[in-house]
Amino acid sequence: MSADVRLLLCFPTVSLARKAVRSGVDLRLVVAEDERRSFESLAAGRTDVVDAGDGDAVARTVASVVRNHRITHVLTADGFPATQAVPDAARAAHVLAEDRRLAEVLATSRYPMIRRRTATGADIAETVARIGLPVVIRSGWCDEVVLRRGAELAEWLGGGEPGPVEVEEFVVGPRVVITTVTLDGMHRVVGVTAKWTTGGGVRYLHPAELDEALACEARASAMAVLDLVGYEFGPAETTLVLSDRGPRVVSVRPGFGTRTVTRLIETVSGIDVQTELLRALAGARARPRSASWYAGAEQPRPRAGDAGGASYVVAEGPTPGTVEALLDRARHAGHAPDPRPAPRRPGGTG
Known part of the structure; x- marks a missing residue:
């Protein structure tokens, strides 16, 4: 990556800003007035403050920072990869985010959206x-x-x-979530996660249990969809159904993705999606990881009287069967995580 890369983070979390500083990328921040102190020690002299509730002021500030500091890439706290201050990058991200526009782009492709x-x-x-x-x-x-x-x-x-x-x-086939990071139009798949509905809620397993041919097809399909809309920079989460007639697109969301999915990826492989994108921007090479461990999560069906829904539970293990058994046990125990952790994988970080 060129040394001319300059990143602007708009209203980031402190955690995201800290990761950006550690990556070594040339960084500027736009933050809310009431959060100024939280970022002073992270990016002294590189922070612009604005009233987050004033949309016009935010737009002017971002445009000014992009122009005056020759910003090349813009990210929001959620990982949305551009603003209208960088119009070319913004177009593709907005197409991905709007199902109807994406369906029009994919209508005549090999990867039509599920209606x-x-x-x-x-x-x-x-x-x-x-x-x-x-x-x-x-x-x-x-x-x-x-x-x-x-x-x-x-x-x-x-x-x-x-x-x-x-x-x-209704399309028959496994449903998978493909997590990617993209830089200069080059896509890297950092995770393939299975997702399905059970009697107890929505369940995830990472990595998805697919044969190699189907896994390759899933990865290639997600990257092809990003190419079709001209997605040049940013993280994305593509949900597919792998049918007998070929992959069908459920949705594509630009951004760092579903927290449940990114947590499972980090548990299994040690890859943090935010850090992976920031390191790529800073010019670091991708770190190959191989998954020899499994992690799963279930978002339980809310019970009557639950405020805001039940929180998800996570389990780890050496096989998909082990993970599912632990999740089943947690469900039967009343949505409480199993008190006995699964044995750690050799060299694991979880």
Whole structure:
């Protein structure tokens, strides 16, 4: 990476700013007035302060910093990889973030998006008709039902579900989350994580248990989608269904990704997605890691009276079966993590 790279972090967390300083990248910060003191020791003389509640002032400040300090890359605290101050980079990120725009780009590609819409009440039947049976209907936090025939749809509609619900084209195949970092249009996959819904909630396993051919197809597909929209810089999280007819895109989100997923990646491989991108910006080479350990998490179904939903639980082990058994035990124990940690992998950091 060129020594001319200059990074602007907009309203970062202290943790993200500290990682950027440690990476050695040429750094500037835009922070809120009430957080000035938190960043003084990290980036003295390289911090611009603004009223975070004044959108116009924020836009002016960011544009001024980009212009006056010849900023080449901009990141928000969530890892969104640009602002309108860097228009070329912003376009691709916004296409990825908006499902309808992304669907238009991918419509004639080998990686079409899975069709899905949100509907309520009387609109549900019409939405199903537009997408076509079979469909998956999701309501509540993690309740879902697969409807394959008209009779099943009629019976379900008879239950009087008011919505809103998400109606999604039913595609058979494993669902995986591909975590990537991109610099100068070169994509690096840092994790492939399985995701599925269980009777108890939403479950994740890293690394996903795929044969090598399917894993390669998943990685290549995620990178191809990023290429199709011209994504040149930033982290991203691409969710795919690996069907018999080829990969289908569920969503792509620019940014550092789902906290559950990034935590599992770090547990297994020691890779922190934020640090990986910052080190690449600073010119450091990628550090190859091989996963010989598994980690899983489950976001349990909220119980009646839960405020804000239940927190997720994490388990580790030498095999996927070990991890799933620990998660099952945690679920049956009432969403409490197992008190006995799994044996540590040799040389592990978890």
